[in-house]
Amino acid sequence: MSQCMEIDGSVLEGGGQILRNSISLSAILGIPVRVINIRAGRSKPGLAAQHLKGVQLVAEMCGAKLKGASIGSTDIEFIPGKLRGGHYVADTHTAGSISLLLQVALPCALMADGPVTLDLKGGTNADMAPQIDYMFLVLRPLLLKFKVDFSWKIHKRGYFPRGGGHVTFDIKPVRQLHGVDITEQGDVKSVQGWSFVAGRLPIKMAHQMSDGARSELTHLPNVNIHTYKEDPDTAPDNCNGIIVACDTSTGCVLSGDALGRRGAEPYALGRRAAADLAAALRCGACLDTHAQDQVIIYMLLSAGRSAVKCAQVTLHTRTALHVAQLVAKVNFTIKSEGETNIIECVGLGLVNNNVPT
Numbered sequence: 001m002s003q004c005m006e007i008d009g010s011v012l013e014g015g016g017q018i019l020r021n022s023i024s025l026s027a028i029l030g031i032p033v034r035v036i037n038i039r040a041g042r043s044k045p046g047l048a049a050q051h052l053k054g055v056q057l058v059a060e061m062c063g064a065k066l067k068g069a070s071i072g073s074t075d076i077e078f079i080p081g082k083l084r085g086g087h088y089v090a091d092t093h094t095a096g097s098i099s100l101l102l103q104v105a106l107p108c109a110l111m112a113d114g115p116v117t118l119d120l121k122g123g124t125n126a127d128m129a130p131q132i133d134y135m136f137l138v139l140r141p142l143l144l145k146f147k148v149d150f151s152w153k154i155h156k157r158g159y160f161p162r163g164g165g166h167v168t169f170d171i172k173p174v175r176q177l178h179g180v181d182i183t184e185q186g187d188v189k190s191v192q193g194w195s196f197v198a199g200r201l202p203i204k205m206a207h208q209m210s211d212g213a214r215s216e217l218t219h220l221p222n223v224n225i226h227t228y229k230e231d232p233d234t235a236p237d238n239c240n241g242i243i244v245a246c247d248t249s250t251g252c253v254l255s256g257d258a259l260g261r262r263g264a265e266p267y268a269l270g271r272r273a274a275a276d277l278a279a280a281l282r283c284g285a286c287l288d289t290h291a292q293d294q295v296i297i298y299m300l301l302s303a304g305r306s307a308v309k310c311a312q313v314t315l316h317t318r319t320a321l322h323v324a325q326l327v328a329k330v331n332f333t334i335k336s337e338g339e340t341n342i343i344e345c346v347g348l349g350l351v352n353n354n355v356p357t
Contacts, residue, residue: 004032004077007326010040013319016051017293020104021323023055023078024297027062027108028350031327032079039074046072050096050122054104057090061108061116085114085173092122095163097129102169107297109171110148113354116171124157124165125241130290131257132167133194137245141253142291145180146298157198157235164237175355179304179347180295182286186250191217191277193225193245195270199238203229205266209242209258212270216278220246240266242273246281254280254288283339285311292343296320300330303349309342317343 007022019035026033039045047055052071055078059066063081090101098120109116124132130139136152143149150171158165195210197203206227217223225244240260247253256276258269280288286309287295293316299306310317313334321332321343332345 004034004079005327007033007035007323008037009035010037012322013315014041015039016100017316017319018323019051020054020100021297021320022327023058024104024107025323025327026078027058027064027080027083028111028301029328030080032077033327034075034077036075038076046074047076048096049092049094050100053090053092053096054101057088057101057105058108060088061105061112083108083112085112085116087117087119089119090121092163095123095126095158095160097126098122098124098158098165098167099126099130099132099135102135103294106150106169106171107301110174110177111350111352112173114173116173118169118171119166120169121164121166122158123160123163124154124167125159125239125259127160127259127261131241131243131259132165133243134255134257134290137243138253138255138288138291139294141247142287142295143298145182145251146177146302148174148177148298154234157230157239159198159235159237159239162237173352173355175357176349176351177298177302177347179302179306180299181305181307182252183307183309183342184250185252185281185284185286185309186248188220188246188248188281190222191220191224191244191246193223193242195225195227195242196230197240198230198235199232201238201240203227205240205260208266209240209270212267213242213244213274216271216274217244242270244274244277246277252286254285255290256280256288280311283311285309285340289314293317293320296324296332299345300324300328300347301350302347305344305346307342307344309337309340311340313341313343
């Protein structure tokens with residue numbers, strides 16, 4: 001096999017984040033990588049189903065040579081080929097997060113030689129990952145600033161522990177991403193929210209989550225939280241959750257969310273989701289904690305300077321920065337401004353020659 005860049009998967013966050021970013025950048029930049037000590041700090045080290053399927057998905061998209069790709073493996077080699085358009089399917093057969101499958105595959109699809117359709121199956125609303133609704137409500141508007149877009153269709157919702165969700169994404173490749181400046185929060189124009197229950201759970205829980213969220217957002221204008229019960233044909237299993245998102249006069253979109261679990265009081269869940277949003281707004285951030293690590297790969301690929309303002313820099317974000325500097329050789333700076341931090345870089349300006357000017 002070709003000489004591989006070795007990446008230690010145990011550093012910083014030490015979980016799936018370093019693997020996803022390494023594989024995405026390997027496929028996009030054509031750099032062979034060997035990731036060792038994968039998820040070394042977790043109670044069950046090595047590749048779980050969602051990590052394995054993410055690696056295999058990107059490998060299929062670029063015709064990669066792959067070694068060590070099996071459940072529990074702590075060491076893989078990934079030798080990328082050319083990113084191709086087409087129709088790709090990835091199924092975790094668990095409640096593994098569809099959002100995290102999209103996270104590893106979307107940047108690669110943008111640099112393919114034709115349109116990409118992703119049929120992703122697993123958990124749509126999973127703990128320890130952005131809910132699928134977040135990817136539409138927050139991530140997509142954010143990526144539009146980079147001149148990136150995608151469309152989607154939810155066929156079925158999937159929840160812990162069975163999963164079974166299915167979402168289709170259609171992505172057109174881009175010639176070049178544009179740098180962004182997201183450093184002015186502006187004024188909140190409105191807040192929208194979705195509070196849901198599914199399966200056998202009563203609609204009363206959705207109302208309680210909504211009431212809890214509203215109690216934390218009384219100081220914000222135009223708060224509209226929709227409460228509903230998922231169609232049993234789309235979401236047959238039990239779950240409850242809430243996401244609240246605001247848009248501002250400068251085009252920022254921030255959110256907070258919470259997912260139900262056994263013993264969690266619905267009113268408190270709603271309050272927690274809204275409190276996360278309110279805290280980000282209060283400190284002057286322009287990105288929420290879910291977004292800050294996800295934008296790093298788009299910043300490094302873009303043409304020119306990019307700068308984003310966030311609250312405390314998360315461990316996931318520091319991990320994304322580490323991989324960006326190690327694999328792509330793009331240097332980022334972090335400048336503290338009171339309770340916020342500005343993350344900045346000059347991107348590679350990567351050009352996809354398959355897309356006409």
